[in-house]
Amino acid sequence: MGFSQGNILPSVPWQVSAAIIAVKLSADVHPTFQLIPLVLDFLVIKATIFYLIIMPGPNPDSFKRALDKFKASIDPSLHKGFSVCSLQDVYSEIKGIQTTQAKKDEMPGMQRLQAFVEAMTQLGSVIEVFLNVHEIVCFVWGPIKFLLTVANQHFKSLDKLLDAYSRIGDAIPGLLQYKTVFENNDSLSTVLEDYYSDVLNFHLEALRVFARPKWRALFNSAWTTFEANFAPILQSLNRRRELLESLKGTASLYEIQRARDDIKTVHDEQIRQARILESQRNRLIMGEIKIKLQSPEYQLDQEQLSESNDANESGEWMFTCPEFQCWYDSSLSVRMRHYRVNFSMSFQPSREKF
Structure with a gap:
């Protein structure tokens, strides 16, 4: 057969x-x-x-889908540099930044990056048990190196970027302590996929700030948008940390799936609200710009001015002034007497004719 x-x-x-x-x-x-x-x-x-x-673990297709989505959302020119980047390249960049900033007497506190780097190192160590992690982790280290290189041009920008990395590092627990749990609970191991997806989404938002031309001129406005989109990602990471801590010993399929669904629902709603607020803010800004740029209403101003002139009562105070009234009354009396005299003189010859 x-x-x-x-x-x-x-x-x-x-x-x-x-x-x-x-x-x-x-x-x-x-x-x-x-x-x-x-x-x-x-x-x-x-x-x-x-x-x-008997062989639990995260689904490689989920990591690939997240990575493909990330690649499709960034400039293709960045792909090659990201795909060959390593942790050692990141450390070399950090050392170079520290040397440069020391010469300027500016110390940005690069140690704030350590928690994030350690978290990503542990993520790679955990998932390498289940799949080939080379390209997956390269697209974590690549964006870090790129963002640090660009942000180093402006101290304030570098400080804000390091603060964001610090907050993410604090939100991700030490994943190696859960390695056995991941291996024995297939459903729980899917949290690793969620962590990876969140990190890629964070880097995507950061690249939208630093990868654009003339980013320094637009930094304040772009960073405001970044913070609005970063907040849901950070909250999602914090909830996953709570999930791991609460389900560390007794993880069940139903509990994990429900928790993941709840996190995703809240995350999606926060993203939606952030986009609504950003849209409203943009409409408000555009409205203000439109008002400033539109031409004045000359015709309307002229009509209002004409109506104002027609209704103007300035000068009427003169007729109530005692001095004017006295003058006007005396002048009227003199004119009346003069009129009477002239009238009499003109009337007298007429009478003689009769």
Whole structure:
């Protein structure tokens, strides 16, 4: 009885595939062990389930999806540099920054980066048990080196970046202490995938600040947006820390999945709220700019001024002034007498004619 590769489930690990091929080969060599296809398919499924039980660990596809999403979101020119970066390259960059800043009598406190570097080192050590971590960790060290190199041009920017790294480092527990827990609890090991995804999202937000042209001129505004997007990431990391501490000894599939779902729901809602606030802030800024740039309403101003002039009562005070009234009354009296005299003189000849 022959076999084809199509009889093996494409998602089955290679160890299971090899075992099934061996079973089928034995069926060819020993006819007494021939099995009908239905039984073979059942064995494939059963062996796969058995493999997942005795060989727990994070899903490599999840790490790859997170990494592919990160690559698609950044400038392609950064890919090559990131893909070959190592922890030693990061330490060399840190040493160079310390030397440069010491000459300027500016000490940015590079030790704030240590907790994050240690957390990422432990993350790599834990997941290397389950999968090839070379490219995965390279895309952690690469962005760190790039961001430190660029931020070193401006002391204030470097200080803020180091503070952000410090907060992330404090939010991630020592993962090596949970190594046995990860190995024995497949569901709990998925938290490693979440940690990796959060770190990539953090670096993506930071690159949007420092990888743009003329970033120093736009730093204050860009950093405000960064902080709004960074807050949900940091809260997500803190909740995962609480999850590990609470489920360290008694991790169950239901508890872990529910906790992960709750974290994701809150995280998504915070991201949504942050985007709404950012959109509102941008609309407000654009409205203010539009008001400043639009031309004045000359026609409306002219109409209002004309109405104001028509309704102007300035000068009327003169008619209530006692001096004016006295003058006006006396002047009127003189004019009346003059009128009477002239009238009489003109009327007298007329009477004589009659």
